[in-house]
Every structure is written in structure tokens, then in C-alpha cells.
Amino acid sequence: xxxxxxxLLLPVLILTSCGSSKKASQxxxxxxxxxxxxxxxxxxxxxxxxxxKIPSQTDNxxxxxxxxxxxxxxxxxxxxxxxxxxxxxYKSYTTNGVSVNRSSFEIAKQGVDIKLxxxxxxxxxxxxxxxxxxxxxxVGLVVDTKSEVLFIHSTTxxxxxxxxxxxxxxxxxxxxxxxxx
Numbered sequence: 603x604x605x606x607x608x609x610l611l612l613p614v615l616i617l618t619s620c621g622s623s624k625k626a627s628q629x630x631x632x633x634x635x636x637x638x639x640x641x642x643x644x645x646x647x648x649x650x651x652x653x654x655k656i657p658s659q660t661d662n663x664x665x666x667x668x669x670x671x672x673x674x675x676x677x678x679x680x681x682x683x684x685x686x687x688x689x690x691x692y693k694s695y696t697t698n699g700v701s702v703n704r705s706s707f708e709i710a711k712q713g714v715d716i717k718l719x720x721x722x723x724x725x726x727x728x729x730x731x732x733x734x735x736x737x738x739x740x741v742g743l744v745v746d747t748k749s750e751v752l753f754i755h756s757t758t759x760x761x762x763x764x765x766x767x768x769x770x771x772x773x774x775x776x777x778x779x780x781x782x783x
Contacts, residue, residue, distance in 0.1 A: 659698055659699070659700070659783060660722075660723055660724035660783055661723075662698045663694050663695055663697075663700070663724055663743070663783075664694075664723060664724060664743065664745050664754075666694040666697050666698060667690055667691075667694040667743050667745070667754045667762075668745065668754060668764075670682065670685055670690055670693070670694075670756075670762045671754065671762050671763060671764065672761060672762060672763075673685050673756070673761050673762040674761040675756050675757060675758045675760075675761045680692060680693045681693075685756050685761075685762055686756055687706055687740050687741050687742065687755050687756045688704060688705050688706040688709060688741055689704075689756070690743070690754070690756050690762060691706075691709060691726065691741050691743055692704050692709075694743060695782070700782060700783065702782065706728065706738055706739060706740055706741035707737065707738050707739065709726065709728075709741055709780075710726075710728045710738045710741070710777075710778070710780065712780065712782055713726070713780040713781050713782040714780065714781050715778060715779070715780060716779045716780065716781050717779070718751075718776075718779060720779075721744055721747055721751055721779050722744065722781070723744055723745060723746065723747060724743070724744060724781075724782075724783055725743075725744045725780065725781050725782075726741055726744070726779065726780045726781075726782065727741065727742045727743075727744060727751075727753050727767065727776060727778075727779050728740070728741055728776075728777045728778050728779070728780065729741070729742070729772065729775040729776055729777055730775055731775050736777070738777055738778075740755065741755065742754060742755030742765070743755070744779075750766050750767065750768050751766065751767035751768075752764050752765070752766055752767075753765060753766075753767065
């Protein structure tokens with residue numbers, strides 16, 4: 603009997619050890635993270651008077667430029683399918699009846715030079731992003747100046763977006779500001 607007892611207990615031990623501790627399967631969800639440029643906020647005065655206020659030419663130019671936000675970069679592009687920095691400026695200004703040159707270097711020859719502390723919405727900022735050259739090769743349109751200078755432009759890595767002149771890269775690359783209107 604003592605010899606049979608282990609054989610009788612063996613199936614009981616096997617059944618209780620296998621079935622009682624089944625682990626629940628864990629589903630693993632994938633997370634995607636996206637980075638979006640910060641939106642330009644309107645002041646309370648602009649919101650209150652929105653229906654009564656006729657947008658200025660500058661406001662229309664900025665609105666046109668902001669409509670391209672998120673568009674991918676395309677060298678020589680001037681449409682929603684792809685756009686470069688000077689194409690964004692060219693399209694925003696010419697759509698609203700202001701003639702501008704097509705390249706950032708040529709646009710920098712137009713208008714009036716202004717000091718950094720005199721910058722207003724609608725002004726243009728010019729940059730030299732080359733490592734060794736100080737030749738202008740990038741342009742952005744100022745969209746806000748309340749707390750910091752925000753400008754819309756098109757970059758090769760992130761397409762059309764709004765950036766701050768406070769950002770180290772743009773602060774270092776800044777060459778001059780111009781007013782066309």
C-alpha cells in the first residue's frame with residue numbers, strides 16, 4: 603500500500619500544478635509619438651473683433667503660409683505636395699498680390715532692413731545655415747512677436763513648421779530681418 607500511494611498522488615499533483623497557475627497573456631500596445639509645432643495663439647482683442655475686423659494684407663499672407671503647415675519639404679516646391687523655404691514665402695506673398703523673388707538669397711535683396719527689436723508680423727527673417735558660408739540660404743516669415751519671435755518656414759527634416767528665434771540653431775544662423783510691406 604505504501605508503494606501504491608505515491609502512484610495515486612502523482613496524478614493529483616500533476617493536475618493541480620499545471621492548471622492552477624496559468625498566467626494571463628499580456629497584450630502589448632505600440633505607442634506612436636508625434637511632434638507638432640506649437641500653434642500661433644490669437645490675442646483676446648483679435649478674437650473679440652474677428653467678425654468686425656477686415657484682415658490686413660499681412661494677416662492674409664500669414665494665414666496663407668500657415669495653411670501649408672505640415673507640408674513636407676521638396677526642393678523647388680510650391681504646393682501642398684511639397685515646398686521649400688523660399689517657395690513658402692513666394693506662394694504666401696504672390697497669392698496675396700505682393701511680388702517677390704523666388705530664391706531666399708534674392709528675396710533678401712528686396713524690402714527694407716530692420717533691426718531685430720523692430721520685427722513685426724509679416725517681416726522676413728534670413729539665415730545662413732551652411733557650415734562654412736555666411737551666404738543667405740534660408741528664409742522664414744514672422745507670424746507672432748508677442749512673447750517671442752515665432753516664424754514659419756520649411757526645413758529639409760521637418761517640412762513646414764513654426765519655430766522660435768530663441769532656439770539656439772536659428773539664433774546662431776540668423777543674418778538679418780527685412781520688411782517688404
